[in-house]
Amino acid sequence: MIVGAQWGDEGKGKIVDLLAQHSDVVCRYQGGPNAGHTIIVDGETFKIRQIPSGVISGKVSVLGAGCVVDPQVFLEEVDELESRGVATDVVRLSGNAHLVMPWHVAIDQASERRLGQLQIGTTRRGIGPAYSDKASRIGIRVQDVLDPKILRQKIEVALAEKNVWLERVYEVEPFSLEEVADRYEAHAQRLRPYVADTSLLVDQALRDGKFVLFEGAQGTLLDLDHGTYPFVTSSNPVAGAAATGIGIGPNRLDSIIGVAKAYVTRVGEGPLPSEIPPPQQQQVRELGGEFGTVTGRERRCGWLDLVALRYAARVNGLTSLALTKLDVLSAFAELPVCVRYLLPDGSETADFPAHQSDFHHCRPVYETLAGWEEPLDTCDSLESLPAAARRYVEFVEESLDVEVSLIGTGAERERVLSPRGLETVARP
Ligand code: IMP
DSSP: OOOEEESOOOHOOOHHHHHHHTTTEEESSSSOOOOOOEETTTTEEEEESOGGGGGGGEEEEEEEBEEEHHHHHHHHHHHHHTTTOOOTEEEEEETTTEEOOOHHHHHHHHHHHHGGGGGGOOOOSHHHHHHHHHHTTOOOOGGGGOOOOHHHHHHHHHHHHHHHHHIIISEEEEEEEOOOOOOOOHHHHOOOOEEHHHHHHHHHHHHHHHOEEEEOOGGGGGGGTTSTTTSSSSSSSSHHHHHHHTOOOGGGGOOOOEEESSEEEOOSSSSOBBBHHHHHHHHHHHHOOOOOOOOOBBBBEEBBBBHHHHHHHHHTTTTTTEEOOOOGGGGGGGEEEEEEEEEESSSSSSSSOOOHHHHOOOEEEEEEEEEEOOOOOOSSSSSTTTTTHHHHHHHHHHHOOEEEEEEEOSSSSTTTOOTTTTHHHHHH
């Protein structure tokens, strides 16, 4: 199980892609087209948002019940992948997953505009409104595409209410029932072959002794329950949600790998205690290519925050850590690492604050480690890393009491060091 240990964009796509080579099934259990995975294979870049990244390696790729699926985005990705020679007949969609409909996207956009300065900074892909409708039990599910009559009826019922909201509350254009119904009936026909009982499929695969990889989207601190609410996404990226999001027992998870950058980034609003002051932040952003896959927005960059990472280790039960983009730090002579927070009452804590006001007003307490100031291009083992880089990795392990099982030193699939061997990590 791969889970984002920070605010998303930790480089999970690449780690999943790597471990997918040793897996039989790859599953997404939450989130929707707000996720952006960048995978580089043989110099070719794939950016996918909705379909699990395992598809690139031809693995059975599951979107579980906990996901939301935008049919338009899904089908565009299918077309793009097929046109580039990647087969999509390995993709399976849970009938219980909810659909992101055009009104969800419109409401997400209108709601953010209305919030103005108080906006969440969402990806504006309709994620929050789709999960809200799911919780309110008025959502449209993937399985509804199996029956054209039911689909049309549900679209009609939903639009009767959503159009009132759009026109009267948000003062934007309503949708035409005929136009939406016709478009989604056409989408439905194309979605049907992908619909499957994915809980049964994954259970069967596990019973057959197959290796199943769960890929979390977003990250721990964007979790609806355990993240920095309200600046979070509307689903649960944490590891425990893989069981509910797929429909398997929690005892089926053998290994939980948190993915964290060697620094931190965040897109959207909300506190980021270790945010780097402007000139150096710009440098990290440029070196790390820190611009959103989905929205193209600049990511805010900070020094590694071990308080937040220790929290991620706790709420996910991390069994090991993948530390990505270590090479980006090669440019710096000194590397501050946040080890504690200074709280407004003057006390210091190494534990993530339980109360949001403490987190919003805390200041980072740094320990400064020596940089290595040399490229990591030629490093092909832990031993070949510069001593200061090894020390950086050890410092993380000691602070979290979690082993670092994978180290990213560059963008390509090959540029990941695995001190214990990839096979051992991928097949626990
Ligand atoms: P939403 O998921 O579009 O509702 O956005 C809610 C928050 O989650 C915003 O701060 C987004 O920037 C953030 N977010 C959503 N998906 C991702 C992701 O894949 N990577 C990083 N941040 C994300």
